[in-house]
Amino acid sequence: MSIVISNGVLQVPGAQDKLRQKGRERVGFFDDYTMIDIETTGLSTYRDRITEFGAVKVRGGEVVDTYSNLVIDPKNNKVPAFITKLNGITKEKILAEGIPAEQAIHEFREFIGDDLIAGYNVNFDLNFTYDLVEKYHEPRLANDYIDVLRLARAYYPGQHNRLLDVMKRSGIAQVEQHRGLDDSLDTIKVYQDFAKYFSPEVLHKAQASIKNFDLTSKPLPIWQLGRFNPISNKKILLANDLELDLTDVNLMINNLSGEAQDELAFDTNYVIVNDRNFFSKDELNTQIKELQHSGSKVKKLTETFFLGMLDDWARS
Structure with a gap:
């Protein structure tokens, strides 16, 4: 199933409950x-x-x-x-x-x-x-x-x-x-x-100017990326236990001029983690802290926060 923006509202199959259920513009x-x-x-x-x-x-x-x-x-x-x-x-x-x-x-x-x-x-x-x-x-x-x-x-x-x-x-x-x-x-x-x-x-x-895009079909041209796209030029790693469909989200990241990474690296910008695991002390979180201590700018975001960023851009 596709991740789309329909009349300015982000639609994410299986994860819509993570978004604010606001009205339409x-x-x-x-x-x-x-x-x-x-x-x-x-x-x-x-x-x-x-x-x-x-x-x-x-x-x-x-x-x-x-x-x-x-x-x-x-x-x-x-x-x-x-x-x-x-x-x-x-x-x-x-x-x-x-x-x-x-x-x-x-x-x-x-x-x-x-x-x-x-x-x-x-x-x-x-x-x-x-x-x-x-x-x-x-x-x-x-x-x-x-x-x-x-x-x-x-x-x-x-x-x-x-x-x-x-x-x-x-x-x-x-x-x-x-x-x-x-x-x-x-x-x-x-x-x-x-x-x-x-x-x-x-x-x-x-x-x-209200956005209507299929974010998983093909890369968006620069003029459609518009203002404040939170993914452009960002290197993003998805944790394996997300509720999101990893294939679709990785495709969306690349289509929005980001880079979906397969493993954590010093140049990673965002790591998207399950909401329940934000404060976890598992191996991935340990690696993130080690990179941060060594000077990396990597940030950890929950699924809900990540989708909220995207929905704000979709509505902008």
């Missing part, structure tokens, strides 16, 4: 949705955490409700200095003004409901939110979504397209607040501005 302009934006302590869903939720409910193109809360983590509320410099959020501010994470995710999930979700580079926000929803056993976040960044890339091809860049070009604002509610409101302005000026041709270009 819808490329277009809609009158009813909930715009979301979160603030975090960093970029990694595994190491970092949400510090603020912001959302705006839109009906008929008009704002009808808002949600905003800082989030108190049950264990750690330290905020890196560079984040505080960016948005003014501190540990003291979170503890003084925030609400517990369990309460915050319940309220945020309830606020979103069954709505079409919108956001700027929204998969970042969805990944963090999805994981917190799962942690606290809220209704799964499988809503379809709009990514305003995809629209920006089609409208301003070949340019830097941070939210701030687009706001400046549109005359919407000269600064980005980096706060959940403020950025949600600004992104609505960007989205509605695009709705006024998008031609059918540009909208079709944005829609056509």
